[in-house]
Amino acid sequence: MNPQKLTDKQITEAIAQLPEWKVVNGKLNRAFKFDSFVEAFTFMTKVAFAAEKMVHHPEFFNVYNRVVIDLTTHDVDGISNLDIDLAQKINDL
Amino acid sequence: MNPQKLTDKQITEAIAQLPEWKVVNGKLNRAFKFDSFVEAFTFMTKVAFAAEKMVHHPEFFNVYNRVVIDLTTHDVDGISNLDIDLAQKINDL
Amino acid sequence: MNPQKLTDKQITEAIAQLPEWKVVNGKLNRAFKFDSFVEAFTFMTKVAFAAEKMVHHPEFFNVYNRVVIDLTTHDVDGISNLDIDLAQKINDL
Amino acid sequence: MNPQKLTDKQITEAIAQLPEWKVVNGKLNRAFKFDSFVEAFTFMTKVAFAAEKMVHHPEFFNVYNRVVIDLTTHDVDGISNLDIDLAQKINDL
Numbered sequence: 280m281n282p283q284k285l286t287d288k289q290i291t292e293a294i295a296q297l298p299e300w301k302v303v304n305g306k307l308n309r310a311f312k313f314d315s316f317v318e319a320f321t322f323m324t325k326v327a328f329a330a331e332k333m334v335h336h337p338e339f340f341n342v343y344n345r346v347v348i349d350l351t352t353h354d355v356d357g358i359s360n361l362d363i364d365l366a367q368k369i370n371d372l
Numbered sequence: 373m374n375p376q377k378l379t380d381k382q383i384t385e386a387i388a389q390l391p392e393w394k395v396v397n398g399k400l401n402r403a404f405k406f407d408s409f410v411e412a413f414t415f416m417t418k419v420a421f422a423a424e425k426m427v428h429h430p431e432f433f434n435v436y437n438r439v440v441i442d443l444t445t446h447d448v449d450g451i452s453n454l455d456i457d458l459a460q461k462i463n464d465l
Numbered sequence: 466m467n468p469q470k471l472t473d474k475q476i477t478e479a480i481a482q483l484p485e486w487k488v489v490n491g492k493l494n495r496a497f498k499f500d501s502f503v504e505a506f507t508f509m510t511k512v513a514f515a516a517e518k519m520v521h522h523p524e525f526f527n528v529y530n531r532v533v534i535d536l537t538t539h540d541v542d543g544i545s546n547l548d549i550d551l552a553q554k555i556n557d558l
Numbered sequence: 559m560n561p562q563k564l565t566d567k568q569i570t571e572a573i574a575q576l577p578e579w580k581v582v583n584g585k586l587n588r589a590f591k592f593d594s595f596v597e598a599f600t601f602m603t604k605v606a607f608a609a610e611k612m613v614h615h616p617e618f619f620n621v622y623n624r625v626v627i628d629l630t631t632h633d634v635d636g637i638s639n640l641d642i643d644l645a646q647k648i649n650d651l
Binding site for chain 1: 410413417420432
């Protein structure tokens, strides 16, 4: 269950399976736009439930109907398998 | 109900009554630290209810137990009375 | 802005425009079923935002993926125009 | 990790350690009253995070500033150790 740091090659391969995600400043990054603040905030709430259950938390940025999520793993000082898992769960929402 | 842009003098006076808030990059800014992710996220949820009711929304940044809030008013291209009101409501939470 | 108590005839006409709502025990009632607890709870959160903005709150019942909402207006001891408005907002979600 | 049905004696002993909880209609039951709807709803949100993490969900009833929680375990047709654990987590909030 310990996170494992991914190599650049592993990250590139994983992102190929994760539509809309890219690496920005060393973090897995995706931007979202919704119809309203309430839609944006309740989307973040769904991500928060998934994150709390994994015990692995994202960086959230929100203003009005826009949300930006950055994923990285502090313990490995980089992107790990947990970030890929959470990104996949977010795409499945 | 239209927002009114505040002068630097008005902002300085308002902040004097708003413990923990300061101006950063032209926005009203305050940072918060909680005991857990769930405490941080449900605090944001309370702010979200207040903001939606005012129809005036903050910029949220969250990672784990930390929250940063920035307040500005797009329509006046600066800090308005609405930002002061929302900051006061947040301090009252 | 004061709520107005509706007659039985007005309620019958209003419900005709509100798919899935009926009167149960003198309250506007609708049951919902979702794919998961998280979907059910974040649906309630959206309703909660709408209700708080109207300053008119529903009765919520939730267990796992099921939600039941009852609407009534304490101040008029019956169903009011506010209940119809909130039911319409919920259907629009 | 499978839930274990508790005997009446075990339930009585467990409740002695759980201030404010009692058995009503065969379920662990506690009522709460808050200062506002937003306080009540965000309290439910905290409980929802704990429940989703345990994969064990309560029955929620909410109207305005009041919340009632009932805990039971469908799989054992009664009150289990999971209900006691969740009641304890709720009291710790």
